[in-house]
Structures are given as C-alpha cells and as structure tokens.
Amino acid sequence: MIGIRLEKKNQYQKEIDLLPCPKEITIDYQKEDIITVRKKDLVKTGMTLGTTKEGQAIISSATGIVLKTTPKIIIKTKEDILINKKNMELITCLKEAGIYGLSGSFKPTYQKYQKAKTLIVNAVECEPYVQADYAIAVNYMEEIKTMINTLLEQLYDEVVIAFSGHDRTLVELFTTNFANVDKVRLLSLPNLYPLGWEKSLVRCIKHVDYDKDPLEVGCVVSNISTIYAIYEAYFLGKPLYERVITVITDNKKQNVWVRNGMKVKDILQSLQIPYENKKIILGGLMMGKAVTASTVVTLKDNAIFCIEQEKQIEQPCIRCGKCTNTCPVKLQPILIKEHLDKKGLERLHPEKCIDCSICSYICPSRIPLKKYILKAKKQVDYHD
Amino acid sequence: MIKENGPFIFTPLTSQKMRQYFFLALLPIVFYSSIRYGHLLKLSSTFLLGIITQIVLLTVYTKLSHQTFDKIKNQIAPLTTTLLMYLLIPPTLPVWAICFTTSLYLLFQFLYLKYHLNRLTPFFLSLILSLLFFGKIGYSIQEMLVIPNSSWLMNFMFYIFPCLLGFSFLIFTKSIKWKISVISLITVMLLGTITLLVKHQVLSEGLIKILTSPILLFLCFLAPDMERTPVSGVGCVLYGVVLGMTIVLVSPYFLNVHSVYYLLWLLPILTPFCDYIGSSSAPAWKKVAIPFTVFLFIFIIKLL
Numbered sequence: 001m002i003g004i005r006l007e008k009k010n011q012y013q014k015e016i017d018l019l020p021c022p023k024e025i026t027i028d029y030q031k032e033d034i035i036t037v038r039k040k041d042l043v044k045t046g047m048t049l050g051t052t053k054e055g056q057a058i059i060s061s062a063t064g065i066v067l068k069t070t071p072k073i074i075i076k077t078k079e080d081i082l083i084n085k086k087n088m089e090l091i092t093c094l095k096e097a098g099i100y101g102l103s104g105s106f107k108p109t110y111q112k113y114q115k116a117k118t119l120i121v122n123a124v125e126c127e128p129y130v131q132a133d134y135a136i137a138v139n140y141m142e143e144i145k146t147m148i149n150t151l152l153e154q155l156y157d158e159v160v161i162a163f164s165g166h167d168r169t170l171v172e173l174f175t176t177n178f179a180n181v182d183k184v185r186l187l188s189l190p191n192l193y194p195l196g197w198e199k200s201l202v203r204c205i206k207h208v209d210y211d212k213d214p215l216e217v218g219c220v221v222s223n224i225s226t227i228y229a230i231y232e233a234y235f236l237g238k239p240l241y242e243r244v245i246t247v248i249t250d251n252k253k254q255n256v257w258v259r260n261g262m263k264v265k266d267i268l269q270s271l272q273i274p275y276e277n278k279k280i281i282l283g284g285l286m287m288g289k290a291v292t293a294s295t296v297v298t299l300k301d302n303a304i305f306c307i308e309q310e311k312q313i314e315q316p317c318i319r320c321g322k323c324t325n326t327c328p329v330k331l332q333p334i335l336i337k338e339h340l341d342k343k344g345l346e347r348l349h350p351e352k353c354i355d356c357s358i359c360s361y362i363c364p365s366r367i368p369l370k371k372y373i374l375k376a377k378k379q380v381d382y383h384d
Numbered sequence: 385m386i387k388e389n390g391p392f393i394f395t396p397l398t399s400q401k402m403r404q405y406f407f408l409a410l411l412p413i414v415f416y417s418s419i420r421y422g423h424l425l426k427l428s429s430t431f432l433l434g435i436i437t438q439i440v441l442l443t444v445y446t447k448l449s450h451q452t453f454d455k456i457k458n459q460i461a462p463l464t465t466t467l468l469m470y471l472l473i474p475p476t477l478p479v480w481a482i483c484f485t486t487s488l489y490l491l492f493q494f495l496y497l498k499y500h501l502n503r504l505t506p507f508f509l510s511l512i513l514s515l516l517f518f519g520k521i522g523y524s525i526q527e528m529l530v531i532p533n534s535s536w537l538m539n540f541m542f543y544i545f546p547c548l549l550g551f552s553f554l555i556f557t558k559s560i561k562w563k564i565s566v567i568s569l570i571t572v573m574l575l576g577t578i579t580l581l582v583k584h585q586v587l588s589e590g591l592i593k594i595l596t597s598p599i600l601l602f603l604c605f606l607a608p609d610m611e612r613t614p615v616s617g618v619g620c621v622l623y624g625v626v627l628g629m630t631i632v633l634v635s636p637y638f639l640n641v642h643s644v645y646y647l648l649w650l651l652p653i654l655t656p657f658c659d660y661i662g663s664s665s666a667p668a669w670k671k672v673a674i675p676f677t678v679f680l681f682i683f684i685i686k687l688l
Binding site: 128289290292309312318321332357360361364366370 | 387
C-alpha cells in the first residue's frame, strides 16, 4: 500500500447542523447543457431545471424566482417547497434525481451503475480533518444498510465496504451492522493518504490495476455519501441538491448540510465564523483550492477550511527523492519540473497525476511541485 | 474564484532541519574523536577556527555584496561543513592551513551559489586540494581513530558504534537516502565474505579495513549525499551496489583513505544513468539493467 500518514486529530464530530437557506442560490452548468427554465419562472426545491449533455437532470436546490439563466442560474429564494420524485426504477431514479458521485470525481452515477461483480463502498476519508462521510455513516447507518441490500438484490454479486480502521466508533458500527450479512465483506484500511483513491481501493481489494474505469476489473466504486444520496432518491423521492460539508476553523469543527449553489460567505456568516484576512480552502487541505469568499459551493466540495496560514518559502531542490518515492502513481515530480518546456516531457507521463499533492506536501524544500505538474499536464495535452 | 491550489499542509521536515539533523548525527563521532585523539584543546581550537574563519569571510562578503547574512548563512551551513572538515582534515596542520582550506571551501561555495552546482562539490574540491597540498603533513583524525592492535569488538565499541548511532538517527529522522548506505554496506560485507572464503588475502584484509576504518564514515554520511546521488529508489539501490563493489576493489590497494574521496568525487557520474534506469519512463532499461548488474556482480566474483 503506497501512502503517507498525515497528521490527523481524531476528534470526531458526528452531529450535522442545518443551515438556513440563503437569499440567493447560484447553480452552475456547462455550455453544452440544456436549460429548460426561463427568467422569472417559479422553481421549487428538487425541481428539474434542465439536463446535462449526458442526460442527467440539473436540480434546483431552493424554491424561488429565477433571476438569470446565463451564464449561471441565479434563484432568489422563497420559503421551501420540496418536490418528490418517487416510484422510479433504480437507474432512471439516479438520472432524474441528479445523483453524482460525491467523492470528488463528480461523474453521473447512473453511468457507472451497471451490472458488475463487486460494488466497493468507499468510506475511507483520507483527507485530514474532513469528516463529512464519517458523519453520514454514523447518523444514517440503517438507511445505508437498506440501500446496500437493495443494490445487492438488483445489481451486484458482492459488496465490499472499505473504511479507515483507526476510528473505533466507525469500526464497531460497521462490524455490528454488516459482520454477519451475506455477500458483504468489510475491509479495514490503515490511515494512509491517498488510500481513499479509487485505484488504491481496487488494488487493495482485487489486487489488480485498471486503466481508466474500475468496470474493467468488474468493480464499481461508490462513496458512502453517494449511497445515502441514492437511498434518499430511491426510497424517499428526494433529489440530490444538498450534501454534508465539514467546516473547519482554527478552533472549531462542525458538519453542516449545505445546498448546492450556496456561497462560501453565506455558510461562514450563518455559522458566525469571521473570514476576513483568513485563507478559505474549498475541499481538503491536500487536494482543495484556496478561493475567495464569494465562491459558490457545489456538490463535489466536502469541506471548507477558514484558517490562518504562513507563507512557504521555496528553497533549491536537494534531490532527496522523497517526491519520487511517495508518489502513488510512481511519477518523478522533480524530473517533470526540470523537463518543463523541454523535449521528453511526455516520456515522464505527467498526465497520469491524480492531483493528490503528496509531492508538494513531502518536499523539504517546499517546491510547489503540484503546480509544475499541472503546467506539464497542460503542455502534454497541448502537444497531443 | 480559485486563488491557489493545494496542499495547504506540509511535512514538518524542511531542508534546513535536515542539515541540523546531519550536524547532530555527526556529534557522537566528533566527541569520540576528541577523546580518542587526546588533544581536546587543540582540536576545539581547530574547530572554532574553522567556524570563525567562515563567519568572518561571510560577513565581509555580505557587506561587499549588499546581501543579507541569513540568506547566505542558510545556503552554506558553516557548522555542519566545519564539523565534517574537522573530521577529515589532518589536525596537525598549521593554523594558516586550516584558514586556507576554509577559505577555499567558501570560494567554491560561492561558485555553487552562482552556478547552482552541487552543494557538496565545493566541500570535496577544497578537501582534495588541501590534501594535495598538506596531505603529507599528517593523517586526518578519522584515520587515527582506529585503535591499533586492538580487537574488532573494541573498535566496534569505540568507533563503529558512534558512527552507527549517528547513522541510525539520520534514518529515524528520514534525513538520509539510507538505501545507498545500507546496500553498499551489504555489498561490501557480501563481497568481503566471499573473498574471505576464496582466501584472497588483499581483498579480505581490505574488508577488515573497511569495517574498522573511516570508510564506514564515508558510507554512512558522505556516500548518501542527496544532491549527487540518484533520486529514484531503484537508482539508489543500483548506485549502492556499484559503490560497494568499487570500494571493495579500490580501497585495499591504497594505503590511506584518500582514495575514497576521489571515488566519491567520481562516482556521481553514474547518477544520471542510475536515475534513467530507476525512472518510470524507462521500463525496458529496467528489465535489462538489473540482470546486467547481477551478471557483472557474479563476473567480478568469478574474476576474484
């Protein structure tokens, strides 16, 4: 197993708070998507606003009046009226309820839910301090169990639940609920980063590598939050328009339900967190991005950090080789950096990078290697 | 709007800390050398003189070049290099010779800063030049460390132990490419055992010399020098094997350990080759090079 142990405080927060609906919601979409609502239309929570190029529904996350439809849909919110989409066949339900993989890949779930041998439920939350999946698992274990049984009946031969074994509550919870369930296997993994990565999980379970899609080796990987979202859509008729996010400051940590399209500042203001002169990070500390307070939160974001941070000063490379030895895809980040704008860059395969940021984290000279790899990726794409 | 990409946390181990750990790792062997040699006062004054010369020259340079002292000091790390110099240059040298070696070292360091050469290169350059000039005056402290006519265990207790203690500390703090040292030591042991078995007198004497001599210091501290050795894991293993084999072949035929300075000076020529083999971009090379090295290894043993 390739990975590194990151500093992680094991203070888990299982409560999930509700946030008030903001005055305005911004829903992003791609140019190729077809939007069916128009300006001044009244939309309800859970209503379909249009369809993506893949045929997936774009869901409204609030009730209100549409102010604008281009380049983003802006809704002035009113009192919530929820639309229910019940009694549908599973795959149609995934499409109509706008279910996406909530692990970060953000692919339409209906596309990958095909008949396969194994379903891997990913409850390994390896990003430090993030515990959105943990909160979902602890609070909604019965619902997750029901959904896994349904999926076993309809699509899969076996289910493997992979989780991080360092937290006792989680281990006990999974053991009591699934230890004696037929066709369900539990896999406790060490607290290593990036073990939650799809390819690492498949390698741990199947002992084989795949090229592009886990289906090549008969696997479908789904995040535990996605399983709960599918439960809500299939059994309760609730489309996917909100998710649990962990909000972390220097001295506070809490889980909240956040609607798709809320602004970071709305969330921080609702939680009474001062954000001026602080760094706001959307996503985890490793793979996340520093953003402005007016950035819109989407369903693929699982955490918001509002912290103070020292600036790192880049030093010359000492060729310690730590970046090369820890890379989960066996790239040579420092050589990629040295080969930028030069011939032979494509031989180092920067396009294989999974953006895990271990190279930049581990570098004792604080060289922002990830930045250089992203640049190299663009150069290789350009030449292709 | 995205301002910056992750990560936003970093390993606590910085390159500056790694240099500090290297300094700490050298301390046991320095203390032992001081006690063993006996002239504690003279050695301390040599050590202090090395540091003072460096600090004076750095201060003059920063004044002349209008740079900040801290920036230059961080790049040059006077303490660690003086400590290494203390272990490697003959203590019987006159005061002016120590000042000369230190100044020479600094001169090469500035060249490093200007042309981004390797960091230990200036150190080796100054050392080799000094030894060429003053080598005949006396042996280095390290060469005097081995207790003459004493048992292997005695030497182990008083020489190998402090050396390995420092080395273990560097492994524990992850501040060293341990693969190079460990693999080269294993190669030396393996080849040495074979030469003992085939009763090759020169080489088997060489083995004892290696394990109870300053070469151990080179293998533990200087050979895995980060900047001049391969980056990849496979490259490090290969480099370690070649280093071990070369040491066994070269060291018994030389009376002093100066030959190893030259060896460590020359061997990094192999680094790009080892990196190429260890690189993910050369899978075909990997398949050929590793069996080739094993074949070379067997061939040399046969030759012996």
